[in-house]
Amino acid sequence: MSNNPLIERTATGQPLTPNHYNTPYRLLNGYVQNEEHPDTFAIPDQVILLYIIRPGDFVKLCFIPEAQEPGEDDFGAERMWVEVVKNRGYGDWTGTLANTPFSDIYGIHAGDELMFSWLNVIDYELNPALPTIEERIAELEQPRKRGRHAR
Secondary structure, X not given: OOOXXXXXXXXXXXXXXXXXXXXOEEEEOXXXXXXXXXXXXXXXXXXXXXXXXXXXXXXXXXXXXXXXXXXXXXXXXXXXXXEEEEEEEOOEEEEEEOOOOOOHHHOOOOOOEEEEEHHHOOEEEOOOOOOOHHHHHHHHHOOOOOOOOOO
16 A cells, blocks of 8 residues: 555545545545556556547546545445546546435435546446547547647
8 A cells, every 4th residue: 555645545545536626525546546456456548548538428436425434434435427528638527427326425416517537537438429449549649730830
């Protein structure tokens, strides 16, 4: 387990993302969880998360209640799907909750908007109505136009 003092943890040691938005839930830091448990906790490739995911796709996040008491088991965590609505840049997104939470302890409901980072994504599902992963990669490989004075 990482001893990084900047990483907050649950009572049983699961890494969390800081709660900058004062929500009644926290999001699991899947990136750190994968670094510490690579054989049992797989996450999507970082390139997929930073360059391929786009609005309309779905990502899975792990929600942990903010009110969980120290020493309490992490059984209150729930994995839920979120539809990506906006790419805010640098691996940060806005999305809407696609699931109905099992419990009200998270203070969110299906359709609610939330913000999250690529560090929180533990799975993804590309929208079949959007370009395929191969088409998205081809788009990335095309040369970009530079400004209005480019030749």
